[in-house]
Amino acid sequence: MGSEHRKPGNFATFDSIYGYLTSEYGFPVLASRSPYPHDKTLSHPIAELSVHPTLEAILHILNADLSSAHFLCRHMQNRPAWEGMYIHGLLHRVEGDYENAKAWYGDVADSECFKVVWSEGGLEGARDFIDGIKEFRDMKGGRELRERLSKTSEGEIDALVAWCKQQFGTEKVQDARQQAWVEPSEEHRAMAAKMIVGGEGWRNF
Template sequence: MPPGDLTTFDAVYAHLTTAYPYPVLPFPSPNPHSKTLSHTIASLSVHPTLEALLHILNADLASAHFLCRHMQNEPAWEGMYIHGFLHRVEGDYRNADAWYGNVAESECFRSAWPGEAGLEDAKAFIRRVERLRKQKIGDVKELEVESQREVDALVGWCKEKFGTGRIEDATQVWVEPSEEHRKIASKMLVGGEGWRQF
């Protein structure tokens, strides 16, 4: 049961990142760590990018996916990046690769994966996570540290850009999906390597 004073983004973020490990391998259950916390996160009414990240940290991947689907086209680079991050957490590594590639030149991605080799480093990290999951090769603690670095950078970028105040009407954040995304969404399947395949 989460502590009672979780009324701000920073308090919820601190709780999630101390109560649970940073996400590396897919959570073995499709249920969140805490259903109560899922409600608390939604009640914060923060920018949807920050809400999606909190849901991911709470292993509430369905809620995170709902938000990401409304931010998966230009100019919502951060929403697209979070969608890729979500796929990595789900264990859907090919989709994570694709989303990371789509946002590789964006400021938000570069904040987490700087330098000329940013995309290469990110994809190498995805491969290391995949190898740990599928072949049991690698150090989960080392990968948690890298996941923490990525999450903290992405959260920091979104906090700086959007703040953590309440957004009562998030419809201004949503972007129209591209025709490609509409077609993919119409053929959504359950299964694949992770919880969902898109």
């Protein structure tokens, strides 16, 4: 599985890394059992792509490199960086901090990006999905539920990637500070100052 993505030198594009990560590790439902990336050797090639930070953050999330993804999301957690805010919610969903994820989803529910990704079900459907993941985690089983959640996760991430690619392309971003970063709100500044380790997932961001 994913052998076509293993060839040396084949990690030079967003699509090659995205294809490798999704074929090798799938679309995340439950939080990773390890606080470390799936493949530590990919962190540098992902950064070297210099794609728009939204797309880079998604690759890091798929590689379970949540620290790298969070570094990027922290620079995109205020309007009008709707995509970055949404990805921040996705990060919390993947790490297992479900209430925080639902809060971020609520913050971007009126954005065009979120409406396109969740064209069926909207915010209620997205929150039901997150509740389903928590239910699956707590009951530790249920093949039918796992398959449904996996399919929904794939649909969400694929649609989000398609949106970001359409908006920003996959060419190199010369200066993310000018092209992507936004000033954080006072609320988010205060939250960042109080970051702690723990909670339901590996970190509380």
